[in-house]
Amino acid sequence: MKILFFSAKPYDRQFFEKSNESYGFELEFWETHLGPHIADAIKKDTFEAVCVFVNDKLTAEVIAVLAEKGIKIIALRCAGFNNVDLDAVKKHGLRLCRVPAYSPQAVAEHAVAMLLTLNRKTHKAYNRIREQNFSLNGLMGFNLYRKTLGVIGTGKIGAAFCKIMLGFGCKVLAFDPYENEELKKLGINYLPFNEVISAADIISLHCPLTEENRYLINAETLLGMKKGAVIINTSRGALINTKDVIEALKNGQIASLGIDVYEQEEKLFFKDLSGSIIGDDDIQRLISFPNVLVTGHQAFFTEEALAEIASSTLSSVAALIKDENPSDKNAVLV
Incomplete structure (x- = not known):
């Protein structure tokens, strides 16, 4: 299974690659944020999931493109989801998860x-x-x-x-x-x-x-x-x-x-x-x-929080891809 990361920074790669040792997913990291400007660049049927952050824009337009590209899961590596069109996620049959309480x-x-x-x-x-x-x-x-x-x-x-x-x-x-x-x-x-x-x-x-x-x-x-x-x-x-x-x-x-x-x-x-x-x-x-x-959205930025974000995100994706419920039911939004 391949997961495409948007808004990825060096620390995201560090903690997700470490946590991925328990899962064996293929991870690809893009520095650009997700929005209408970049969604079409995703290769069709290459990735099953995207992992996004607080400033990625998951509008109805973007979600429609993700669905057309074969994306099945949207994983938010944060707690908030005000940047996501939930109705569009439901309409296209995607699953959406988040990290409700990382630290x-x-x-x-x-x-x-x-x-x-x-x-x-x-x-x-x-x-x-x-x-x-x-x-x-x-x-x-x-x-x-x-x-x-x-x-x-x-x-x-x-x-x-x-x-x-x-x-x-x-x-x-x-x-x-x-x-x-x-x-x-x-x-x-x-x-x-x-x-x-x-x-x-x-x-x-x-x-x-x-x-x-x-x-x-x-x-x-x-x-x-x-x-x-x-x-x-x-x-x-x-x-x-x-x-x-x-x-x-x-x-x-x-x-x-x-x-x-x-x-x-x-x-x-x-x-x-x-x-x-x-x-x-x-x-x-x-x-x-x-x-x-x-400060520049720094409050979450501790070793413990980043480790928990990576672990919780990959755990939820692993469960959803098997049509199972994650251990934290609050992690699933759609």
Whole structure:
């Protein structure tokens, strides 16, 4: 069986080839992302599966081409699936799987790292010291202890983040349509969304992107927050209306912003653009703010997470090709 990988980086090859020692699939890696521009380049009846990532575009048009080329399985090596036309997958009789929980701790810990960096300004201190500037002016932060934290989405990643922040002595409020009883026993209080964001000093987003919550953070909800709140987003870029959050940064409604995701990231992230002129004015504006921290979809990037992504993906593909259910039933979407 042959699997074609899109958006493949050297680390993808490393971890998938290691995991494939248990399966013996033929793996082919393409650096380009999957979209209408490249789907026709796939040789007919050569591959049985494609493996894709967060910024690959699986539109109805692309899925129709994949089906015509003989693809039977689409494997997402990520948890989110907002980039896939599920109706088209069903229409063409393809199977679709994902990695629902590769390492919640990896993403949760990165969210904490972003929060601590923004608050205590360790990135600025590092650069100062390298220039032999030992001044503390402009580096003042605040204690996380006893601050009110608002967590939007308490799935596996959100739950891991909640538990970490309880260790800092924070008061944790949460919003999720499905309340986690274990978290409630730990003292986490579930409230309606508007009540959470109005009470929180820090808001961290840990929910999937759906049509219902697109631009969850917008001009109206930003005004409903405490003045001077901190926002962290390690989930999906389009949860935040970028233009609205820029205005909120300019007028001081929010004190700082940490994002590992961006609504137009497919044009930027996972690429070395150091020698290019970036025409995206919004990301350029965000990068220019001293109280904004941007990382390039890095939250998942740990050895443990990559090993689990490779193992889970190949395990699901092996099961589906035999018409069996993967060990994690949540891995199968269609």
